[in-house]
Each structure stands twice: as C-alpha cells, then as structure tokens.
Amino acid sequence: MNTRRKFTPEYRQEAARLVLDTDRTISAVAEELGVSAGLLGRWVKAERERTGEGVDPSGEISANERPRTSPTPQRSR
Template sequence: MAETRRRFDREFREGAVRIVRETGKPIAQVARDLGINDGTLANWVAQDRRARGEAAAGGLGEDERAELARLRKENAKLAMERDVLKQSAVRFGNTNRRRRRLVDAAWKRIESGRRSNVASGN
C-alpha cells in the first residue's frame, strides 16, 4: 500500500530551517531530531538560502536572477535595434555613394566644360 505524503506547514518548515541556520548543526542531525527526512530539510534549507541570496559560490539569488533575466531581455532588444540600424545604414549608405558618384561625375563634366570654354576664349 502506498504511504500518504506528509505535509508540513510553513511555520514548521521555517522553524526547522532556522534551527539549522542559527545552531550550525548538520542538516541530518536536525532532521533526525525533528523526525523528518534529511533530504526534505536540505531542500528547505537550499530554498531559504536562494531566497536570502546566500547562494553557493558563483550562484545567484532570486533578485539577481530576476535582474539578469531583465538585462538579457534588454540586451537582446538593443542587439536587434543595432542590427536594424546596421542594415539601414548599409542600404542608405550605398544609395548615398551612388548619388555622390553621379554628382561628382556631373561636376567633372561641368568643370571640364568651363575649362574648355575658358581655353577657347568663350
């Protein structure tokens, strides 16, 4: 027959975690004293540490994870805007270069016509 799963109220969980945190006793010992599975208590302690931002070396607290997610979203948006601007600069830049070449060619023709008029005495 299957065992029914025990449920622990929030007060009990917080008290158990506080005992581990404040006394410095090993999780297994505190779990044994309270009559609960040490894995269960370890999960509660880990969750409390994450919530308090006391994550293991290199880990992030909940606030830091939320900020990281926000910054990644903002970074993706800015990268997309940059790519759009790059593409438009390439498209419009090529058009401007063609226009510039046409204008330069027209000025050369005008200048060469002026020079020939000046040389011929007109």
C-alpha cells in the first residue's frame, strides 16, 4: 500500500529556507531531502509569499531556484 507522506508546516518552511538562505538550487535541496523539485518549489514560493522576501513583481523565480531539467529535444521537420 502506497501512503502519502505528510510534512509539518515547520518542516516545509525549513526546507524552503535551505533554498532561500543558501546558493543551492531547488533540485539539489529536493534531492537531498528526498522530495520532488516541484513540491519544494511550491514550498519556496509559499515561504516567499509568507515573508514577502524576494518578491518579484513579474512573479518570476530566479534561475538558481528553477528545477533543473534536461533540455527538450528539437523536433526535426
């Protein structure tokens, strides 16, 4: 049986602070913690909104906070 893990608000905030307070990427921290980069990215966004830290009017996240993904292969025509 597959059960979902539950994380306390404190854990989510601490995990997000690892990204916000260091120069590590979301992907690197997520791998270290054993959570998905998408989930940690949502926690980082929520922590930013909660603290008002690093608010960019456009809503963009910085390059070091984007999950690293492999480039999409180009389709040949």
